[in-house]
Amino acid sequence: MHWGGVETWHGRRSLLTLKKVDVVIAGGGWTGLATAKEITTRTALEVVVLERGAARSVSEYSANMDEVDYSIRMRMLQNIAEETLTHRHTIRDTAAPVRQWGHARIGTGTGGGGEHWAGVANRYPADTFVLATALRERFGTAKLPEHLSVQDWAFTWNDIEPYYTRVEEMMGIGGKAGNIQGRKIEGGNIFEGPRSKEYPVGPHRKTGGMAQFETAARQLGYHPYNRPAATLPFDYKNPDGIQRPACAYCGYCAMYGCMIGSKAQPTNLLMPILRRRKSFTLRNGCWVRRIKHQNGRAEGVVYMDSQGQEVFQPADLVVAGAFTPNNVRLLLMSKIGVPYDPLTGQGTLGKNFTHQLSGGADLQLIHKQPMGEGMRAGGQGMSVSDFDGFNGIENETGILRGGTFTGGGGGSGLPIASFGAMPAGAAPRNWGSQWKKATLEYHDRIAGAPTFEAEHLAYKHNYLDLDPTYTDKWGDPLLRTTIDWTEHEQRVRAFAARVSAKMAREMAAVSGAKVIEGGGRGAGRRTGRYQTSAYATSHLHGGAIMGDSPANSVVNSYLQHWHLSNLWVVGASAFPQAGATNPTITSLSITLRACDALINRYLKHPGALA
Amino acid sequence: MKRREFLTIPAHTLGGSLWYSLAGRPSLVSAQQKELRVPLRFFTAVEAQVVTAACDRIFPSDENGPGAKEAAVIIYIDRQLAGPYGRDKYRYTKGPWRESVPEHGNQRPASPRETYRQGLALLGASFADQTAEEQDRRLQAIERTDFFQLLRTQTIEGMFCDPLHGGNAGMIGWQLIGFPGPVMTHHGQSANGSKRPAPRSLEQITGRRVKGWEDEA
Numbered sequence: 001m002h003w004g005g006v007e008t009w010h011g012r013r014s015l016l017t018l019k020k021v022d023v024v025i026a027g028g029g030w031t032g033l034a035t036a037k038e039i040t041t042r043t044a045l046e047v048v049v050l051e052r053g054a055a056r057s058v059s060e061y062s063a064n065m066d067e068v069d070y071s072i073r074m075r076m077l078q079n080i081a082e083e084t085l086t087h088r089h090t091i092r093d094t095a096a097p098v099r100q101w102g103h104a105r106i107g108t109g110t111g112g113g114g115e116h117w118a119g120v121a122n123r124y125p126a127d128t129f130v131l132a133t134a135l136r137e138r139f140g141t142a143k144l145p146e147h148l149s150v151q152d153w154a155f156t157w158n159d160i161e162p163y164y165t166r167v168e169e170m171m172g173i174g175g176k177a178g179n180i181q182g183r184k185i186e187g188g189n190i191f192e193g194p195r196s197k198e199y200p201v202g203p204h205r206k207t208g209g210m211a212q213f214e215t216a217a218r219q220l221g222y223h224p225y226n227r228p229a230a231t232l233p234f235d236y237k238n239p240d241g242i243q244r245p246a247c248a249y250c251g252y253c254a255m256y257g258c259m260i261g262s263k264a265q266p267t268n269l270l271m272p273i274l275r276r277r278k279s280f281t282l283r284n285g286c287w288v289r290r291i292k293h294q295n296g297r298a299e300g301v302v303y304m305d306s307q308g309q310e311v312f313q314p315a316d317l318v319v320a321g322a323f324t325p326n327n328v329r330l331l332l333m334s335k336i337g338v339p340y341d342p343l344t345g346q347g348t349l350g351k352n353f354t355h356q357l358s359g360g361a362d363l364q365l366i367h368k369q370p371m372g373e374g375m376r377a378g379g380q381g382m383s384v385s386d387f388d389g390f391n392g393i394e395n396e397t398g399i400l401r402g403g404t405f406t407g408g409g410g411g412s413g414l415p416i417a418s419f420g421a422m423p424a425g426a427a428p429r430n431w432g433s434q435w436k437k438a439t440l441e442y443h444d445r446i447a448g449a450p451t452f453e454a455e456h457l458a459y460k461h462n463y464l465d466l467d468p469t470y471t472d473k474w475g476d477p478l479l480r481t482t483i484d485w486t487e488h489e490q491r492v493r494a495f496a497a498r499v500s501a502k503m504a505r506e507m508a509a510v511s512g513a514k515v516i517e518g519g520g521r522g523a524g525r526r527t528g529r530y531q532t533s534a535y536a537t538s539h540l541h542g543g544a545i546m547g548d549s550p551a552n553s554v555v556n557s558y559l560q561h562w563h564l565s566n567l568w569v570v571g572a573s574a575f576p577q578a579g580a581t582n583p584t585i586t587s588l589s590i591t592l593r594a595c596d597a598l599i600n601r602y603l604k605h606p607g608a609l610a
Numbered sequence: 611m612k613r614r615e616f617l618t619i620p621a622h623t624l625g626g627s628l629w630y631s632l633a634g635r636p637s638l639v640s641a642q643q644k645e646l647r648v649p650l651r652f653f654t655a656v657e658a659q660v661v662t663a664a665c666d667r668i669f670p671s672d673e674n675g676p677g678a679k680e681a682a683v684i685i686y687i688d689r690q691l692a693g694p695y696g697r698d699k700y701r702y703t704k705g706p707w708r709e710s711v712p713e714h715g716n717q718r719p720a721s722p723r724e725t726y727r728q729g730l731a732l733l734g735a736s737f738a739d740q741t742a743e744e745q746d747r748r749l750q751a752i753e754r755t756d757f758f759q760l761l762r763t764q765t766i767e768g769m770f771c772d773p774l775h776g777g778n779a780g781m782i783g784w785q786l787i788g789f790p791g792p793v794m795t796h797h798g799q800s801a802n803g804s805k806r807p808a809p810r811s812l813e814q815i816t817g818r819r820v821k822g823w824e825d826e827a
Contacts, residue, residue, distance in 0.1 A: 063812065065792035066771075066772050066812055066822070068767060068771045073700065073823055089711070096708065096710035096711075096717055098702070099703070099715070100715070102715055250793065370788075415770035416766060416767050416770045419766055419769075419787065429753070430762070432667060432746065433672050436670060437674050440674055440786065443787050444787075469706065470704060529711075530713065531712075532713060532714055534715075
């Protein structure tokens with residue numbers, strides 16, 4: 001059924017008003033369902049979660065190990081024909097819609113992106129949460145770029161550490177600690193913030209590529225560690241009593257739901273608990289379009305249900321728990337808060353939109369024999385944090401922050417994705433007999449240089465608003481992203497390419513592989529400008545950021561809206577800027593912190609917390 | 611109603627078992643002899659022959675092993691184009707359509723079906739009857755078109771997809787690269803020996819018929 005056009009909003013059919021509930025949550029992914037779990041298990045409140053996508057369950061995933069439908073057609077994602085983002089580089093340009101999935105991938109259905117994620121589960125470095133202060137202290141305000149818009153997180157490491165621990169124990173993150181209560185431990189990430197305890201599960205085994213990276217990194221004087229992952233290296237029972245099996249290394253991980261439930265997913269960690277709660281209702285196929293509000297109070301949400309009926313669900317408390325851009329778009333469409341204006345700096349809604357900076361050297365490692373390690377667990381890999389944050393950039397000019405290098409991980413071992421690589425110049429063209437001979441000869445023998453992931457700093461000119469031209473399937477405006485890389489990102493990328501090349505050459509010396517320039521990452525990145533046509537990461541942050549005052553942010557440090565005290569906006573839309581690595585466990589940690597404040601303080605004395 | 615079009619394929623050219631000599635040379639063993647008449651969902655018989663010939667030049671059957679013909683890549687492409695993907699049901703197709711900067715990728719309105727029909731017009735109906743050298747020359751001339759890029763991408767997909775999608779017949783593509791199928795064990799691949807372990811398809815592993823997205827409305 002299709003109800004196009006804004007006229008539906010004004011009621012071509014009459015609006016169906018339901019009985020009021022205590023809490024309504026827009027979005028049934030990690031943050032929405034985690035909020036529902038906290039509230040329904042710790043209070044008597046009735047919670048309704050509205051999820052636009054279909055119901056999903058672990059049992060259906062065994063029939064989904066199909067590369068065409070899931071990696072290529074991306075069946076787990078939101079149908080981009082119905083809603084997408086638009087993008088322009090600057091306010092002087094006209095935005096174009098992202099017509100096919102490219103730079104980022106937005107999930108749908110019960111569990112949201114928490115079903116198809118890869119399970120990389122790093123914490124952010126401790127100074128992430130006071131980044132604006134740290135940058136000022138190190139460089140002085142005068143030396144920072146004028147267009148920088150970085151802000152502190154409105155809490156510090158000690159506030160968030162207990163929640164990281166809770167998330168890691170819920171998910172069963174496999175890793176090795178490098179800093180327990182200030183004690184540095186070799187083999188873990190010695191640069192991480194002080195942890196209260198060891199990881200709940202040991203790290204993944206090392207593949208040949210991971211071992212080569214580890215040896216090479218040590219020889220260069222770095223401190224390699226086995227990257228923490230939410231794909232269980234061993235069987236594990238979490239504090240909620242949920243038992244999951246160890247990963248079987250099938251290789252169908254990112255873009256797939258885990259068919260044995262080894263990967264931490266909302267469907268295997270949250271839904272089994274929620275399904276038993278009488279106070280919990282999940283409505284699939286329900287597309288939230290507006291938060292209704294009046295006199296500084298949210299009154300509920302208006303949505304289209306799976307039958308095309310427009311419904312008003314009144315509630316005492318409203319939680320926006322959708323994916324980052326969708327949260328921001330919902331606030332913009334609901335006219336809650338003042339949209340950010342990059343010219344005047346006025347307004348807060350939509351500001352500090354960030355992605356993730358990534359890179360690596362443009363070269364290939366050609367191995368003598370097939371590596372035989374095509375099938376990996378999601379998240380599996382070896383990393384070094386010797387260049388994280390302010391580490392190791394003392395002698396680099398014009399670089400404010402570094403990032404993390406990872407080797408022996410990533411890359412799909414599935415047959416379509418992995419086929420077709422050959423050393424640059426091994427055949428005259430990328431089809432035909434000579435290409436076929438070369439690609440078969442080099443199949444499973446080519447590795448890329450270590451990859452790089454880093455903070456994307458917030459800038460005054462990178463922001464979110466509503467697109468004036470393009471609309472979704474209901475006729476509502478799409479979210480417009482205005483964002484481009486600056487000279488700073490180009491410099492960080494050039495620096496990362498140098499370090500990555502140095503590490504790749506050391507890995508080649510360790511393994512006896514040959515290094516060939518070109519053909520690796522960065523090939524085809526013609527301009528260095530932000531692009532929506534090729535996959536980067538799905539790590540989108542900001543737009544409804546937290547801060548210490550309504551003048552600089554949308555929500556307070558408990559993710560409560562500054563102006564509507566019964567509206568909470570949870571997840572990575574609250575990040576003032578991107579962190580150094582994948583955002584999932586941080587997004588969930590700040591959401592659990594918000595839930596504690598909501599349950600322990602707000603419900604007892606409703607009103608603004610801060 | 612549209613007349614049903616069929617593609618006739620000699621069965622002995624499809625699938626089969628791939629054996630490797632000690633020197634690593636592949637050879638194909640096939641038990642089937644009769645001809646198969648495959649109903650086409652999108653292409654006409656003539657179009658299917660042109661696409662088959664073009665795919666065979668992209669991934670040829672040669673001394674390095676079987677290619678697009680043996681894997682029935684044409685069946686894969688025909689089904690993909692007939693399904694929702696071919697009609698652009700999973701792409702944002704609202705206007706206005708405007709060319710944009712290269713960083714925004716494909717902003718052109720042609721659906722995969724239309725892209726193929728445009729490409730087939732470029733190649734002409736006689737393409738299948740030309741010599742391999744002439745076919746290569748003509749494909750090189752259109753290398754930069756959306757059609758050729760799509761055809762190359764889908765030839766690889768059809769070579770190595772799960773057989774439930776119609777390509778990778780007899781899992782010949784998986785045999786070629788030693789991929790075991792969607793199995794729940796670590797993929798310890800061995801390039802030695804005369805015969806690699808037989809791969810298993812999703813249907814063989816789950817024991818039930820799995821419907822591809824192209825089979826849904």
